[in-house]
Amino acid sequence: MPHLKRPAIRLTLTALLLAGVAVLASPGTADAQVTAYKQAVAEASYGEDGVAAFYRKNGYQPVWTGEGAEFTARRIALIEALSMADVHGLPAGRYDINGLKAQMAAARTTRDMGLVEVALSREFARFARDLQTGLLTPSQIDDGMVRVVERRGAEAYLSELQAAEPGRYMRMLAPNTSQYRALLKLKLDLEQALATGGWGPTVAGGKLAPGDGGPRVVALRNRLIAMGFMDRSAVASYDGTLQKAVQAFQLAHGLEADGVAGDGTLDEINKSVADRLKSVIVALERERWLPRDRGERHILVNQTDFTAKIVDHGRVTFETRSVIGKNVSDRRSPEFSDEMEHMVINPSWYVPRSIITKEYLPKLRANPNAVRHLEITDSRGRQVNRGAVDFSQFSSRSFPFAMRQPPGKSNALGLVKFMFPNKYNIYLHDTPQKDLFAREVRAYSHGCIRLAQPFEFAYALLALQEADPKSFFHNVLNTGRETKVDLERHVPVHIIYRTAVVDDRGQAGYRRDVYGRDAKIWEALSRAGVVLTAVQG
Structure with missing residues (x-):
């Protein structure tokens, strides 16, 4: 994880968290105290299936409130982790840190300690699940977000914590992906930009092109400098340097890279720091929804980017343009993960x-x-x-x-389709409508994903099982017969929707919210208590 600044809390916590831990050894019958403690834990955890199940299995032994360094370390690690919730785009107010501190400080009896024990476990389990697999349930936000999130219970988290170094375990709860780490850094950069007033004045409407000059060109130049797409300059004309900066911005944002600042480009250039920060916070939540094991080789389709990629060991090894579902109620492409099992060459539709x-x-x-x-x-x-x-x-x-x-060049599926059988009847395929791939926004299908380079996509998939994948593919294709070709190794497919992305070079880019789904997610996060924060560098 990148180094992220937050106020130091360890010194104030240590004394507080050490207080009261000897209650279990205070005067009285030891057996009676243990019984009272276990009874308090059992009562407090009643109805909390995962927490209650954990304590039943471990004989109601303490995880947080025992005497000794390991228990102190767990309490400190938890409070510190909760205090960093907003760094991850989670609502800080969701986790009652002050309430937990007050409850620990006020504990005087064995029963009090049992109640503290369960309170800490509940808060830990909720935070762990939120950080590892997300705060929201996708299908409750939009009916196209059919992704099933691999959620885990409190029992699993508490059992793992007992066997781990607590500080390290808390840090490892977040997705351990390069994209998540890059998004965290981008979030901090945007928070610092927000604290210093953003990227300056927006650029007034109307196309700007090479050769233009005047105040609007100066505003365009200054905004691109502030966003890091060009070095500082005093030039007031739309010269070659500014044109290259506009092209770099367009490439980073999935726009046609013609170097002309038309209405579409200016709309994106004028997006505020706050808008971009919302996209990044939503992207962090979306990253938490994905399976932790994406597959050493997997296919990644980002709907907002209109691309399909093959990723091997974290590196993109093949990429092609795609067309996604039209933005109408019964055609939008859904978001989910599955496994590609086979391709059909010369398919029937x-x-x-x-x-x-x-x-x-x-x-x-x-x-x-x-x-x-x-x-x-x-x-x-x-x-x-x-x-x-x-x-x-x-x-x-x-x-x-x-x-x-029937099969043929005019077939709606083209000459090959790639199958990962699913109840949504979604797959990747060729198309005779090649002209659509030249467009900037490519949302035209009935829901399936169309590929600009389906043959090359097939060669890349077959390369793991055929000595000459291209010849193999065309030998089958030339028969004209509908032929199923199994993939010896199934390939995970992740159909995602990401408006904020960071590429392999660390370049941040943003995409249009084609279906309006990210706006819905932000609204839900905002209702849950997530707020934009300005952080001084």
């Missing part, structure tokens, strides 16, 4: 029921010879004679047929 009834049935009612490129088949897969069917008698519910487009 089996038209989804929703497309048949919404798009094609009305056309067939008007003209039975409509959409002739599609075969209509019955429940046994036999082709139906269109002329013998009165399509006007069918509703969207009663339509009894399926529709299929």
